Amino acid sequence: MDAVPSAARPRVVVMGPSGAGKSVVGAALAGRLGEQFAGLDFVDSDDLHPSSNVAKMRAGLALDDADRMPWLEAVGRALGAGTGGRVVACSALRRAYRDVIRAACSDAQFVELVVPPDELGARVGGRAGHFMPATLVAAQLDTLEGLGDDERGVRIENTGSVERVVERVIAALRDIR
Secondary structure, three states, X not given: OOOOOOOOOOEEEEXXXXXXXXXXXXXXXXXXXXXXXXXXXXXXXXXXXXXXXXXHHHOOOOOOHHHHHHHHHHHHHHHHOOOOOEEEEOOOOOHHHHHHHHHHOOOOEEEEEEOOHHHHHHHHHOOOOOOOOHHHHHHHHHHOXXXXXXXXXXXXXXXXXXXXXXXXXXXXXXXXX
């Protein structure tokens, strides 16, 4: 079964606050889409943060827009790079941030993962070795602007198995193409 039309090379940002499952769902989505599109890969935008951003978050300090803009530009460039399509996990919490990504990759699609706030805190608090502390989840939720009706993307509840979530994502992406 074709996940998406074969002429399109998907460029998908899996977005949401910390703990929403962006990396896990994004990697699984890239794997599934990679069955159809040779050369499609996954990038975790956490790997694109400059060391100053990582140090700031590790210290429990929220990033400001001056910190985020160069990172978001790098995310947009990474999303648009190559010819095989790509899935990127990125918080993309505000419309203005998504606009920066779209400026670098005009065919970007967004998948907003929706998770109840108390579960986000539990997920982030249970992670070992990640630079994002659970104390910053509230700041991310305060910053979050969900996808607008006029934005190319879908909102998906991240409930159930990763495989079921990915199936829902693929079905929803098919509907917006």
